[in-house]
Amino acid sequence: ETGVTQTPRHLVMGMTNKKSLKCEQHLGHNAMYWYKQSAKKPLELMFVYNFKEQTENNSVPSRFSPECPNSSHLFLHLHTLQPEDSALYLCASSRSGQGDEQFFGPGTRLTVL
Amino acid sequence: LAKTTQPISMDSYEGQEVNITCSHNNIATNDYITWYQQFPSQGPRFIIQGYKTKVTNEVASLFIPADRKSSTLSLPRVSLSDTAVYYCLVGPYTGFQKLVFGTGTRLLVSP
Numbered sequence: 001e002t003g004v005t006q007t008p009r010h011l012v013m014g015m016t017n018k019k020s021l022k023c024e025q026h027l028g029h030n031a032m033y034w035y036k037q038s039a040k041k042p043l044e045l046m047f048v049y050n051f052k053e054q055t056e057n058n059s060v061p062s063r064f065s066p067e068c069p070n071s072s073h074l075f076l077h078l079h080t081l082q083p084e085d086s087a088l089y090l091c092a093s094s095r096s097g098q099g100d101e102q103f104f105g106p107g108t109r110l111t112v113l
Numbered sequence: 114l115a116k117t118t119q120p121i122s123m124d125s126y127e128g129q130e131v132n133i134t135c136s137h138n139n140i141a142t143n144d145y146i147t148w149y150q151q152f153p154s155q156g157p158r159f160i161i162q163g164y165k166t167k168v169t170n171e172v173a174s175l176f177i178p179a180d181r182k183s184s185t186l187s188l189p190r191v192s193l194s195d196t197a198v199y200y201c202l203v204g205p206y207t208g209f210q211k212l213v214f215g216t217g218t219r220l221l222v223s224p
Contacts, residue, residue, distance in 0.1 A: 031209070042214050045212070045213075048209045050209065097205065097206055097208050097209060098212045099147065099206035099212065100206060101147075102149075102157075102159065104158065106155060106156060107154065107155065107156055109154065
């Protein structure tokens with residue numbers, strides 16, 4: 001257990017569905033991240049929140065919409081996804097900057113049909 | 114951001130010491146070197162971090178030469194459970210300048 005939890009662990013959705021991924025950290029960290037990991041590809045940083053404010057949005061399509069209501073919770077809202085969006089979505093948190101030790105959740109395995 | 118180069122894969126046997134080298138020729142003065150381990154279908158896990166010389170913890174050692182243009186992660190006496198992908202990251206400790214994980218090194222430990 002890393003102190004970062006993600007729900008659901010598995011998700012299958014159609015291209016017209018709307019769903020949300022949830023991440024919660026119990027570590028008192030100030031920064032939270034969303035990463036995407038496609039099959040046999042490196043992790044891609046999607047979004048970064050620091051003290052609930054979004055600091056990075058690495059050219060992610062608008063069909064992915066993050067939300068950070070407080071420093072402990074992070075959501076990724078999904079709508080009209082494409083099959084190529086099928087991947088492992090990982091949430092992480094760190095005390096401060098990105099160079100600080102990041103604690104990762106177990107991930108959500110997303111399949112888009 | 115400093116670009117890193119690692120071997121794509123390495124093979125070892127149980128009980129051996131494994132050294133994974135990462136090249137980062139354009140490392141900046143304020144960059145740290147961090148290593149993560151990732152098992153299939155799991156998030157990466159922090160292993161060790163250093164700035165210069167040698168750092169050791171309960172699971173690994175990190176050797177950084179004086180010019181800091183490379184670093185070596187040393188895993189003593191590996192076991193089957195050390196089979197994983199190992200990532201070398203280089204970047205500043207603070208801020209959010211898009212630290213890149215890269216493709217990593219896939220280590221396979223055999224009996």
